[in-house]
Amino acid sequence: MTDSNPNASLTAPSIPGDALPPVEQHAQQYATVRNAHETELIEDYVELIGDLLAHRGEARAADIANRMAVSQATVSKMIRRLNELELVTSKPYRSLFLTEAGQKMAETSRARHDIVLHFLRALGVRDATARIDAEGMEHHVSDETLSIMQRFTEQQQKN
Amino acid sequence: MTDSNPNASLTAPSIPGDALPPVEQHAQQYATVRNAHETELIEDYVELIGDLLAHRGEARAADIANRMAVSQATVSKMIRRLNELELVTSKPYRSLFLTEAGQKMAETSRARHDIVLHFLRALGVRDATARIDAEGMEHHVSDETLSIMQRFTEQQQKN
DNA sequence: CAAACAGTTTAGCCTTGGCTAACAATATTG
DNA sequence: CAATATTGTTAGCCAAGGCTAAACTGTTTG
Numbered sequence: 001m002t003d004s005n006p007n008a009s010l011t012a013p014s015i016p017g018d019a020l021p022p023v024e025q026h027a028q029q030y031a032t033v034r035n036a037h038e039t040e041l042i043e044d045y046v047e048l049i050g051d052l053l054a055h056r057g058e059a060r061a062a063d064i065a066n067r068m069a070v071s072q073a074t075v076s077k078m079i080r081r082l083n084e085l086e087l088v089t090s091k092p093y094r095s096l097f098l099t100e101a102g103q104k105m106a107e108t109s110r111a112r113h114d115i116v117l118h119f120l121r122a123l124g125v126r127d128a129t130a131r132i133d134a135e136g137m138e139h140h141v142s143d144e145t146l147s148i149m150q151r152f153t154e155q156q157q158k159n
Numbered sequence: 160m161t162d163s164n165p166n167a168s169l170t171a172p173s174i175p176g177d178a179l180p181p182v183e184q185h186a187q188q189y190a191t192v193r194n195a196h197e198t199e200l201i202e203d204y205v206e207l208i209g210d211l212l213a214h215r216g217e218a219r220a221a222d223i224a225n226r227m228a229v230s231q232a233t234v235s236k237m238i239r240r241l242n243e244l245e246l247v248t249s250k251p252y253r254s255l256f257l258t259e260a261g262q263k264m265a266e267t268s269r270a271r272h273d274i275v276l277h278f279l280r281a282l283g284v285r286d287a288t289a290r291i292d293a294e295g296m297e298h299h300v301s302d303e304t305l306s307i308m309q310r311f312t313e314q315q316q317k318n
Numbered sequence: 319c320a321a322a323c324a325g326t327t328t329a330g331c332c333t334t335g336g337c338t339a340a341c342a343a344t345a346t347t348g
Numbered sequence: 349c350a351a352t353a354t355t356g357t358t359a360g361c362c363a364a365g366g367c368t369a370a371a372c373t374g375t376t377t378g
Contacts, residue, residue, distance in 0.1 A: 019214065020215075020226075021290060023225050025287070027225065028228075029291050029294040030226070030229075030294065032291050032294070033294050034336090036295055037196070038364090041365075044189070051179055052179075060326095061327090062325055062326080067182055067186055068186065069186035069187075070366075071367060072327085073327075073367070073369095074365070074367075076326065076328080077328095077365080077366090081364090092326075093325075093326060093372095093373060123304075123307055124307050125304050126303065129303045129304060131180060132187065133301050135188040135189065135299075136191065136296075136299025136300075137300065139295070140294075140295025140296045142284075144284060144285065145289075148282055148284055149282075193366090200334085220357095221356080229336075229337095230336075230337060231356065231357085232339095232356090232357075232358080233335070233336060235356060236335080236357090239357095240334090251343080252343060252344060252355075252357090
C-alpha cells in the first residue's frame, strides 16, 4: 500500500488546505507538461521561421542558429525533422519556407506568444523580463488561461 | 551577411511595432528557456519528494512513479541522479529523504509553485486548469514576475 | 575566373529521460 | 513460514537535442 494511506496523519500532521491532489489528477499534470515539451521546440523553430519570413523575407539556417544561440549543425538537423513533419519546405542551400501546416502553427504560436507577452507587460513586468518569461511560459498556458489573460490585458488598456 | 539586412524593408514590408528583438536579446531568451529545461525535471522530482514527505511521512519510488505517470525504472534511474547531485539520500528498498540542499530546493520550488497557482486562481482560472498550467509555468517565471504575481494575489484577496 | 569566405550539410559523438523485460528484495497473508 | 504480491533495481534499448570537425556548395571579390 503506497498511496492513499489512511494512517498518514499519524506520521505527518496534515497540512490544512494544502493536500496533495488525487493521484490521477497529479499524474495528468505531469503528463501534460511532458507532452508540451515534445512540441515546444518544434513550435519555437516554426514560430521563428515565420517571424523571419515576415520581417526579413527569408529564413536562413544561419539566422536561426544566431537567434537561438545554437550551432548551425543543430539547426540543420532540426530542419530535417521539420521537413519530415511537413512543416517547412527547403531546398539545399536555400531559404526555408513554411507549408500550410507550418504557417498555421506559426500563427497560432505567434498569437499565443503575443497574448502572454502583452499580458505580462500589462501586469507591470519590465519588457526584457516579460520577453524571457513569455518565451518559456507560452507553451504551458492553456486556452482557458490564455483567454483570461487576453481579457485582462484589454481591460487594463481601457484604464 | 545574414542578419541585420538593410534591404529587409524592400522584400518584406516592415510590420510596425512588432519588430524582431535584437539578436543578442533574442538568443538570451532561448538560452534561458533551454537552461530552465535542464533543471526543471530535477526540481519537479525534489518538490514532489518534499511534498510526499510532508504529507505522507515517506516518499517511495512507487508513489513517485504513480504520481508522475512514469515507469518505476525511470524513477529508479532518476533517483540515482538525485543521489549523485546530493539532493536526496536513499538506502535501497527504503524511503527517500532530502539532503539539506534538497530541502532548500524543495522549499523554493514549492513556494514558487504556490505563488503561480494562487495567482492563476486569483486571476479567475478554474482550479484543475490552474494546477496544470502552474506545473508547466513555474520553471519559467522570473523572480520579478513572481513577486508581481504575489502582490496581485494579495491585492485580489483584500477585495 | 580563381581564391577566399560564408553558409550548409553530414558524420559521429554525448547526455537526458523515456521505455520493457528480467531479476532481486521486502512485505503480506493463507 | 512458505507462497504470493508488491516494490525496487539493473540491463539494454530508443529518440531528442545538443556539440565539434570536416566536407561541400554558393557567393563575392581581387
